[in-house]
Amino acid sequence: MAAVQRALWYIESHSGQALALTDVARAAGVSTFHLSRLFQAATGWSVVRYLRMRRLSQAAATLADGATDILDVALSAGYGSHEAFTRAFRDAFGRTPEEVRKQASLDGLDTVAPLRVIEEPAPALAALRVETIGPLLLSGVSRPYRASDTAGIPAQWQDLFGQLDGRAPTAPAYGVFAAGDDDGCVEYLAGHPISRLAEALPGHHTLRLAQRRYAVARHAAHIGSIPLTWRAMMDEWLPASGLRAIDAPDFERYDASFDTATGEGGVDICVPIE
CATH class of the missing domain: 1.10.10.60 (Homeodomain-like)
Structure with missing residues (x-):
């Protein structure tokens, strides 16, 4: 399906x-x-x-x-x-x-949240690769989500593109899980690299990522099934590799092969490691 x-x-x-x-x-x-x-x-x-x-x-x-x-x-x-x-x-x-x-509130309204149906298996992984990435200065749209329900992220990217007058961010673009808390909430930034703070659009959030080593896995299936690849990365592939994740933001990296109109194309999942 x-x-x-x-x-x-x-x-x-x-x-x-x-x-x-x-x-x-x-x-x-x-x-x-x-x-x-x-x-x-x-x-x-x-x-x-x-x-x-x-x-x-x-x-x-x-x-x-x-x-x-x-x-x-x-x-x-x-x-x-x-x-x-x-x-x-x-x-x-x-x-x-x-x-x-x-x-000034949604109290009492039976609104409909985004649905998500995960239907495709995660692609088989030959091997993780290790890259040194950063430092990065990112600018974009930041929103909170429950870690169990991130189905609103596609609309967040749409908002970012709209604020850029319909132009997709210069590749690569980054989707960063920048923060989390004990209640299972995360902050997700959809953004693009800038060289200095003055380049950030009004109202945009900025985020600095230090230079680090990352374990990188390629998600080649449709973007809608990326939660399966994330799960496999954290539950299976990373532990089996012997690499150890550290407490720092992880992210998705969308390169020039990714098609924003169809959701097809390669995406890298990047997890910071020791």
């Missing part, structure tokens, strides 16, 4: 664009009928309903954060008018956009 994984990734990474079922099916590589059957079986949702509820949930979060122009939020969610958006929003959540903006 790799088509469902591809469809979910495409929806999350293109949610700010006008999407139809045919667009999602094309990205998933199957017919609309086939995708509809597979998606419903895997998630319990229809593709169209999931897409609509994800957009309305994102709109609700934007309103709760204090968005000043409801029409702009409506247009971003794919609605052509304030009235159509308000009807759909009230049907979904039982409240109007104005009410959610006024209460």
Whole structure:
């Protein structure tokens, strides 16, 4: 059921664009009928309903954060008018956009979080390689996640690209798990290298990574299955190699072969070691 994984990734990474079922099916590589059957079986949702509820949930979060122009939020969610958006929003959540903006929270709203379906096995690994990487100064968009649920990361990259006027960061780009806590929350930075702090865009977070040695594994499958490769890296491949991880940020490195439109192409998983 790799088509469902591809469809979910495409929806999350293109949610700010006008999407139809045919667009999602094309990205998933199957017919609309086939995708509809597979998606419903895997998630319990229809593709169209999931897409609509994800957009309305994102709109609700934007309103709760204090968005000043409801029409702009409506247009971003794919609605052509304030009235159509308000009807759909009230049907979904039982409240109007104005009410959610006024209460400044999502309390009481049954919003829909990103789904993740991991369907592909991690690729076989011939051997880890060791690289010295850094120092790096990165600039980008940083967000917190629960370690068990990072399905919002594709939309985070979409936000970064949008802030760069649609241009992907100069390769390589970096997805850094920069911090964690005892409650299982992590901070993830989607960013790109800069040479000095003055190059960072307004509102962007910056992060310095010291020069270190890293154990590096290549993830060559679709990006949606990268959690499986991460799990194999930490649970099997690294312990078997005799290398020891240290307490420092690890990251994904997206080189020029990675296709941001399809989620295909190589990604390096880099774990700091002694």
